[in-house]
Amino acid sequence: MPRDKALDGFGRYVGPATLILASLADGPKHGYALTKDIESFAGVRVAPGTLYEALARLQTQGLIEPVESHDRRRPYRLTETGAATLQAQLAAQRRVADVGLRRLAQGWGLT
Amino acid sequence: MRPARRRAARLLRWYPRAWRVRYGEEFTELLIADLAERPRSAARTADVIRGGLVARLADAGLSGCPPRSPELARMQVRACLASLACCVAVFLGVGGAIWSQLVIGWQWSAPDTAATTVATFVMTGTVLVLGLVALLAVLPVAWTVASRLARGQTRALAVPSALFLAGLAVMIVGSRHFGNGWPGTGGHPWARTGLVPGGVAAFAWASTLSVSSFWAHPAALAAFPAAELTWMVLSPLALACLVAGAATAVRRAELPPALLRFEGRLGAAACVTMAVFLGGGCAWLAGRTAPPGSPFRPGAIDVAGLAVMALALGVACQAARQGRRGLS
Secondary structure (H helix, E strand, O other): OOHHHOOHHHHHHHHHHHHHHHHHOOOOEOHHHHHHHHHHHHOOOOOHHHHHHHHHHHHHOOOEEEOOOOOOOOOEEEOHHHHHHHHHHHHHHHHHHHHHHHHHHHHHOOO | OOHHHHHHHHHHOOOOHHHHHHHHHHHHHHHHHHHHHOOOOHHHHHHHHHHHHHHHHHHOOOOOOOOOOHHHHHHHHHHHHHHHHHHHHHHHHHHHHHHHHHHHHHHHOOOOOHHHHHHHHHHHHHHHHHHHHHHHHHHHHHHHHHHHHHOOOOHHHHHHHHHHHHHHHHHHHHHHHHHOOOOOOOOOOOOOOOOOOHHHHHHHHHHOOOOOHHHHOHHHHHOOOHHHHHHHHHHHHHHHHHHHHHHHHHHHOOOOHHHHHHHHHHHHHHHHHHHHHHHHHHHHHHOOOOOOOOOOOOOHHHHHHHHHHHHHHHHHHHHHHHHHHHHO
16 A cells, blocks of 8 residues: 555544644554643644544554553554654645645735 | 443443444543543534444444455455345345235236336346345355354354344245235135246245334234234344344354455345346336226335335445455
């Protein structure tokens, strides 16, 4: 599967999945820690049902994996495939942001 | 149990059992933390309910992306096939009632409109094809399950197999019993005037006797013989046992990839055949010129039946599509 196609089947969960991958990029986290971290860097609170649906899909796709834990709150970490997918996903988003900002600057004088 | 944990446990019930086994404990912890921060949140409840329903759809092989692991992918394909089998059963149960009404009517007199004639021909042809597809689908799975049971490898298959066989036996014996007495089954003089042998028409009628508008008329229903009423209640239960047994066996049996691909192709063929059958049913409904009292006159139950069949076909197509994605 090409890297930039990896989140294709996620449908409405692409956004939460990207946020989760970005959050896990600096180390393993459990569900509640993910919610708080995403809230702090993205300003959105991912609801529990959405978070776990995205987590389940990411795990099925091999983009994240659970970490051994004796705690009830199981942490997850990024896999190598997950890191590559996140890189491709963010690069695609950056291309969109660059084009949008350039056109805003050209057409509306906004910089 | 603390109130927050109790509320979390209640919310968790929206998810399927397999999901609860895998994620239940950690999800409960997250819910408890969330409940502590936001004790009242309708948005959270709605989100959890939606997540639970999505997880149930995924568990039934009707949504989600195909897993990367071949083992998980095969599990998903088996779930798709089980859902497809359930849809075909619902479709045949309701469609069989409509079809038997038409072919039994043909035992008494020829159809009074061209639309009814064409529709009955189309539906009869598709019933034959669907029967053949079902037979081709069941035989290799039954063989695989039976050989595993004989080797004592898979005890998990014993209960669903028994459920399937019990349901099948009740349906055959009961439908044979209640089909007797109809034209063509007891040396009736009109035995050979219909499109299909009278015994086949009567069997289809008896096996789908529960699909009836009489349920909406309790006074008329009360006048039915007790044995017939019992059969109207028992037959859907037997059919449910048959289908549940088959679906569970398909989900639990480790079917080889080649067989899964074969079953997937049969599933696609079943979807096309069901669509043709539904087209025939709609043509019959559209040409509703039969006079009152005619056996070919469609009623509200037939309209409802076609709607249920359309829904079953839609779900079956989704299951077939998901199965194909899992196999690719």
